[in-house]
Amino acid sequence: MSDLILSPNLTRADDFYADLLAAHEGLEQADSDALNARLVLVLANHIGDNAVLKQALDAAALKQE
Amino acid sequence: MRCARCTRTGRETVNKIFEVPLYAYEASPDQSAPAPVRHKVIVVGAGPIGLAAAIDLAQQGVEVLVLDDNDKVSFGSRAICFAKRPLEILDRLGCGQPMVDKGVLWNKGKVFFDERQVYEFDLQPDSGDQRPAFINLQQYYFEQFLVDRVRELQEQGAPIEIRGRNKVEAVGTHPDHVKLEVETPEGSYTIEADWVIACDGAGSPMRAMLGKDFVGRVFEDNFLIADVVMEADFPTERWFWFDPPFNRGQSALLHKQPDGVWRIDLQLGWDIDKEREKRPENVIPRLKAMLGEDVQFELEWVSIYTFQCRRMEQFRHGRVIFAGDSAHQVSPFGARGANSGVQDTDNLCWKLKLVIDGKAPETLLDSYDAERIQGADENILNSTRSTDFITPKSAMSRVFRDAVLDLSEHYDFARPLVNSGRLSVPCIYDGSPLNSADALNGPAETRPGAPCPDAPLGDAFLLSKLAGEFTLLTIDADAPDEIEVDGIAVKRLALSVKDDPTQTLKRRYLGDASSAVYLIRPDQHVAARRDTYEENAFRHAVRRVTGKE
Numbered sequence: 001m002s003d004l005i006l007s008p009n010l011t012r013a014d015d016f017y018a019d020l021l022a023a024h025e026g027l028e029q030a031d032s033d034a035l036n037a038r039l040v041l042v043l044a045n046h047i048g049d050n051a052v053l054k055q056a057l058d059a060a061a062l063k064q065e
Numbered sequence: 066m067r068c069a070r071c072t073r074t075g076r077e078t079v080n081k082i083f084e085v086p087l088y089a090y091e092a093s094p095d096q097s098a099p100a101p102v103r104h105k106v107i108v109v110g111a112g113p114i115g116l117a118a119a120i121d122l123a124q125q126g127v128e129v130l131v132l133d134d135n136d137k138v139s140f141g142s143r144a145i146c147f148a149k150r151p152l153e154i155l156d157r158l159g160c161g162q163p164m165v166d167k168g169v170l171w172n173k174g175k176v177f178f179d180e181r182q183v184y185e186f187d188l189q190p191d192s193g194d195q196r197p198a199f200i201n202l203q204q205y206y207f208e209q210f211l212v213d214r215v216r217e218l219q220e221q222g223a224p225i226e227i228r229g230r231n232k233v234e235a236v237g238t239h240p241d242h243v244k245l246e247v248e249t250p251e252g253s254y255t256i257e258a259d260w261v262i263a264c265d266g267a268g269s270p271m272r273a274m275l276g277k278d279f280v281g282r283v284f285e286d287n288f289l290i291a292d293v294v295m296e297a298d299f300p301t302e303r304w305f306w307f308d309p310p311f312n313r314g315q316s317a318l319l320h321k322q323p324d325g326v327w328r329i330d331l332q333l334g335w336d337i338d339k340e341r342e343k344r345p346e347n348v349i350p351r352l353k354a355m356l357g358e359d360v361q362f363e364l365e366w367v368s369i370y371t372f373q374c375r376r377m378e379q380f381r382h383g384r385v386i387f388a389g390d391s392a393h394q395v396s397p398f399g400a401r402g403a404n405s406g407v408q409d410t411d412n413l414c415w416k417l418k419l420v421i422d423g424k425a426p427e428t429l430l431d432s433y434d435a436e437r438i439q440g441a442d443e444n445i446l447n448s449t450r451s452t453d454f455i456t457p458k459s460a461m462s463r464v465f466r467d468a469v470l471d472l473s474e475h476y477d478f479a480r481p482l483v484n485s486g487r488l489s490v491p492c493i494y495d496g497s498p499l500n501s502a503d504a505l506n507g508p509a510e511t512r513p514g515a516p517c518p519d520a521p522l523g524d525a526f527l528l529s530k531l532a533g534e535f536t537l538l539t540i541d542a543d544a545p546d547e548i549e550v551d552g553i554a555v556k557r558l559a560l561s562v563k564d565d566p567t568q569t570l571k572r573r574y575l576g577d578a579s580s581a582v583y584l585i586r587p588d589q590h591v592a593a594r595r596d597t598y599e600e601n602a603f604r605h606a607v608r609r610v611t612g613k614e
Contacts, residue, residue: 034468041479
């Protein structure tokens with residue numbers, strides 16, 4: 001079982017962050033929420049591993065190990 | 066080309082089905098007996114589950130009496146979707162073929178969201194099975210075919226009887242029997258039974274009379290269910306709508322049944338006036354908005370239902386055993402009601418037969434509780450998840466639901482997340498006290514506890530050869546032709562991978578192993594398996610599966 005990566009892993013962190021904000025720019029709250037939900041599902045499918053996803057859910061909930 | 070006259074004949078047949086008593090009341094000698102007559106098994110309720118239980122027992126030579134407060138098939142189509150495993154069980158009960166012949170087979174479906182179709186699917190049935198993934202068939206036909214089978218058994222002299230308009234009014238439980246007070250058009254009488262199987266539905270009077278609880282989750286939702294006879298040639302597909310323009314914020318389902326009848330399910334929400342919604346002048350505009358203004362249809366049956374997901378804490382209460390909706394209730398999504406009830410009786414009847422014959426201890430019946438509660442919990446979990454997808458319970462769950470549907474229009478990956486009902490599949494009894502440890506490096510789908518999957522063997526299918534008895538299935542392995550363990554005979558079925566050129570047998574029962582020996586229960590579930598026959602191991606396995614170890 002692989003572990004969720006929680007150390008820096010983005011090759012160009014600032015670029016990704018800018019892209020994320022740009023994707024939401026000008027959207028109404030509901031459309032932004034929908035975009036985020038779709039993004040979560042797309043990324044979850046890419047990861048594919050339920051154990052890693054469970055760790056990701058815990059990490060996002062700021063649950064301490 | 067649709068033949069109007071055939072459809073008409075179909076309608077008349079259906080009307081007759083509702084009107085003609087299938088098991089009309091007749092006075093029984095029991096009613097004038099000086100002392101209560103004792104029966105071996107009494108089944109309360111002649112619905113699909115009660116009839117299946119009675120047929121199963123009668124086929125094994127167990128004397129069985131079915132009591133029903135009515136005398137006809139149930140009104141309206143009700144349960145319409147019957148899955149592969151129950152069809153296989155019905156084959157064992159001698160009435161699978163007429164069901165499949167009459168039923169509608171379908172594989173294709175479409176999913177709509179808002180105003181558009183988001184995707185369509187084609188359920189490729191798993192090859193190698195005699196029976197399809199499921200058929201659509203009105204419950205009244207299902208009951209009719211079961212009663213036909215009862216009549217056939219009676220002609221052959223089997224000890225089975227149905228008494229219509231015999232309503233159980235009181236129950237008395239005793240250590241060695243059950244006493245029933247039965248109300249008939251000619252007054253009441255008392256009878257006794259060694260065992261009682263309560264198959265009297267979700268509102269089970271038997272459960273109430275015994276004071277047993279039935280707790281679970283109530284879903285705050287109403288569904289309008291309508292059967293319409295349509296002239297239009299809609300394809301034989303399952304269509305499911307999320308948030309369609311004709312039923313905003315809710316869901317809808319269209320499904321085909323035999324005789325040109327279509328099942329329509331419309332979610333209505335919680336705060337509605339049921340009587341008002343049921344009136345044709347309110348139903349018809351809804352259906353026109355759904356089907357199109359120019360489609361000609363006739364309303365056959367309209368009902369509004371709510372549902373709960375719940376089960377009894379225990380299904381067995383001494384000598385009264387609950388099966389079907391009386392024991393557990395689920396949402397209709399996934400067709401897990403009648404389908405799981407038939408699996409209850411499949412699980413129960415061989416155990417009861419062994420106990421009645423004194424070949425197994427009464428505690429064997431506790432494994433019915435363990436295994437079927439596991440099955441019920443699985444069904445409740447699945448149907449609750451479907452309900453949570455169809456009716457999101459919070460703003461964010463709706464956001465995710467809609468995100469899944471939007472993505473499913475563009476990407477395959479999201480389609481498995483769309484949940485408009487997960488089709489009933491049989492429970493694998495992992496961890497059952499009847500299983501012996503897995504001693505074969507074989508496929509997971511045939512591990513101990515699993516129902517045997519089918520395989521084509523030239524002129525017959527595997528499951529037809531596993532007919533209600535303990536079987537030692539050997540595949541390219543040696544074993545005695547029969548073993549006897551404490552009066553229980555286990556007959557060998559010797560097969561070779563060569564018997565099945567499609568390799569289904571090998572794929573499902575051997576995997577990478579070169580030989581295998583399976584001990585199979587009368588309900589076609591695997592009890593034990595290993596690569597070769599070992600006398601001691603299989604003797605232990607037989608003792609274990611009959612509740613003696």
